[in-house]
Amino acid sequence: MTGVLTDGPASTRSPARFVAFGGAAAVLLTVVMVGSLDLHRLTTTAVGLRRTISEYALGPYRWVFDTAVVLLAAGSLAILAVLVRKGITRWASGGSLAFIAWSVGLTLVVVFPKHDWSVGPSMSGSIHRVASLVAFISLPIAALLLARPWLRDAVWGAHARRTFRFGLLSALSFTPILYAVLVNVLVGTSWWRVLPLGYIERLLVLVEVVSVLVVAVWAIAAAQPSYRRSNTSR
Template sequence: MPGVLTDDPATTRSPARVLARSGAVAVVLTVVLVGGLDLVRLSDSAHHLRRTISEYALGPYRWVFDTGVVLLVLGSLAILAVLVGRGVSRWNSVGAIAFAAWSVGLTLVVVFPKNDWAVGPSMSGSIHRFGSMLAFVSLPIAAMLLARPWVRDAAWGAHARWAFRFGALSALAFTPLLYAILVDAVTGTSWWRVFPLGYVERVLVLTEVVAVFVVGVWACAVSSRPRPVPPGQPGYSPSSTSR
């Protein structure tokens, strides 16, 4: 039927399509692996969830934790590569750089385990904390900035709006940590004692991982359509990406 765009076999098997789907699947596997560790902890006691997720890297389940985070890094980079390769963003845009910074931060989290307080502070723990903060801050910025130019687009507007919403939700989920850091600066109360840090972190991480998955679904959709014309570029119209 004229005017109706359908996937042909070549498009379905295209490298971009495979890469986008692989990225989205990697994100889901991360949730399964790390979520599975939490379920094991819950079967014992919910009190264990007061500890941070990266606590798993200090015990016998480190390989599960590391595998999950590495999958999230690789999935995020695959999703970003598709969005850039298909013209949704540019490599040098702030949104793409922030998405890459999210992956860098997660890589630091894996390479440098958190402090084992039974031993004491360490350089590894300091780098781990920096990597966590880099990832937590970068993802909301990335999701919102990648989405913003496309929120009114006829073809990608729905995907962009969902990505923007989850980016904003991730930023909101980060505010308790900011409050705790402010309390630490003003009163001297250790910021990790202001809230049950493990619970707050899990809400934040889940929100951000879902945001990455939403962007991954967008990348899957983009990979099966003609290369879009970015807003503001010659040839763009609100319906141009749906042709």
């Protein structure tokens, strides 16, 4: 149950490799765009990064935020498409479905902005919150499920183990938010007041984006022309 690498000559022009690199580039551009917004906030305001990333969608830089998140969603789907094309996973697998849920959640975050508390709660904000949770929870699950069948594989074992570790790290990064929600249920304190939500969210997003990039490296490796999928590939 493995793919093989061949030593024979092959063209370096691989459509799948182009798609994999494009997906990785889209994810990296997301980091640059959101990072530039954070840098601007740090240098021009006194609030620091205590507010959530989604707060940018309520201001003049909404187009930057929306574009960045759409790029992340599209880049993630491109990376997944390469993994499916090369037999690393199947569209109907649990890992692929979780990866798709991550991208769909990100897209809904753009379509439905968060609550604007200067106006009051809204249906859009409620959908935004659920979509965010779906995305944050789905990515660790996707990484773990994509990696698990390949952990001992001779060719892809190293990529799978890195993906698996970052899946675990992503899940661990989500636990402070779960703790805040639990405090809200048991004590009644608003969960966003239990911890510095903006900083915790950025840590979680950073870990999850790096996890996507780790998967992207796997897709790029699988898309190299010398790789040939065997008949027993997953």
